[in-house]
Amino acid sequence: MWHQQVIPALFPQIILSVAAVVCMLLIAVKRNHAVVHLFTLLSLLLALGSLGRIPGVMGVDGLFVVDGLGVFMTGLILITAFFIGIFSYPYFSQSVLEREEYYILLLLATLGASLMVISNHFISFFLSLEILSVSLYGMIAYTKTSTVATEAGVKYLMLAAVSSAILLFGIGLMYVATGQLGLSGIGRQAVYTPTSGWFTAGLGLVLAGLGFKLALVPFHLWTPDVYSGAPAPTSAFVATISKGSVFVFLWRLFDSIGRDERMVIIFVVIAVASMLIGNWLALKQQNLKRLLAYSSIAHLGYLIVAFVAAGDRGLDAAIFYLVAYFISMLGAFGLISYLTESGKEKLLLQDYTGLFWQRPALAILLSLIMLSLAGIPLTAGFIGKFYVLLAGVYSAQWLLVMVLILSSVIGLFYYLRVVVQLFSRPDHAVYFPRSPYAISTGMAFLVLFILLIWLGIAPGNLITQIQQVVHLARG
């Protein structure tokens, strides 16, 4: 159905695409970092403002579906991109390169992600995935004189291209088996016809492709290299938006084709492996960005627990968990980019020794983030983990529940190691730079800090919001 209401429903995406073009023109007229930066932030706010006056579930030609889940996730993505935009300014002001184009890529990648969360068809999913990935290649290798960033870019390029090809081959096989490319059509076919070998093979390949993008074990090998090589704001993007949007599509796909017994077993194995291996490999890390990378693998494992639990309760838990995870990861990578000194990031844990004695506010924020990632009470991470656990218990996935608790205990150890490092007295004089562009970043940190505590103490508001969204998602 194509009628008048479709255009307003797609306003955020339209605004983002126009903004990317205008941004390019702005750069062509005159290079000015501050102007481009402010323009990017304004257009993200505008896109956010145009969101959410949608009466109900609305399909757009079978390609997109603008429902509660889609609107909520688009909002979350836009807010996250706004924060990443703020963190990019001090990070790139110190660099001597052309830095304005970064914001075009940021807008385009955000566009890709916000299209993906409303995709209801394999063609729209594939296109939005490629908009996201191809912009990310540029964002990862953006500091082009740095050997590590280029290396991370090439690694991500090769693996993302291979995983796209695998994903496409899988989609193709499913298409041959069913004759449908829309998710609802494939769902109908999968229910009424006995599944053929080609369909199962295709689904397996699609799963492998999505697993690459989500960095689930055994497709996780690129994660630490890309996180540590890429500029810190880009790492924040890869850790949050890129994974969250793919997760939403995974949810939509399996909602329509149904989670049968064999699929659940595969997902249980993936979740257990991700939780254990992610936390295990993070234990001995000395590099903060690699530690966060392994921790994000474990967190995606927790999310898959909510995915296996399924149903409204599972979706509630997954969305709340995503919000808490986004806030924590944003804060952590934001701090890393803020403390970057003339293009040199502080990567090693020992670089952060004694941060508390120099910049107490930053150290307290980073400790709170680590506690939230570990799932300590009074932080957003605890409520998120509690909900995931509850969803697992209600769906009687005892193995997953046990592994979740066990791996959380393992995780606690390395998160606390970071906290101890922050508060220990340094043996030699340390110096943490004061960035000259501190006001907006400081405000952003303050907001993240308040959110972490607020969601940890009074999560009720957000939970009712999410429950309404889930209700709307079912129509």
Next chain:
Amino acid sequence: MISVPVHVQLLLASILFLIGLVGVLIRRNVIFMLMSVEIMLNAAGLVFIIGGAHWHQADGQAMVIFILAMAAAEVAVGLALILQVFHLHKTVDVDCLEELKDTQS
């Protein structure tokens, strides 16, 4: 007109796909790896053509156009990156890219 069964057609696509996959895995030159990825993408395109012909729909062919466009975009960015790698390392061998790895103490 001789009609070839769908299974045989898919077998051809699968063989092409595997050739590409093996190429990516054993080649160490980034440019050859990119070429192998192209073979994989084209194998996927062939599957969509097969599907379109099998179901008498235009969807499969529309998808192939998108795949071609996306492959071109990916190669454009990829070659730019490879140029930069060559600029910095004077080689396009992936084994020389080894700065990023786990250093455990």
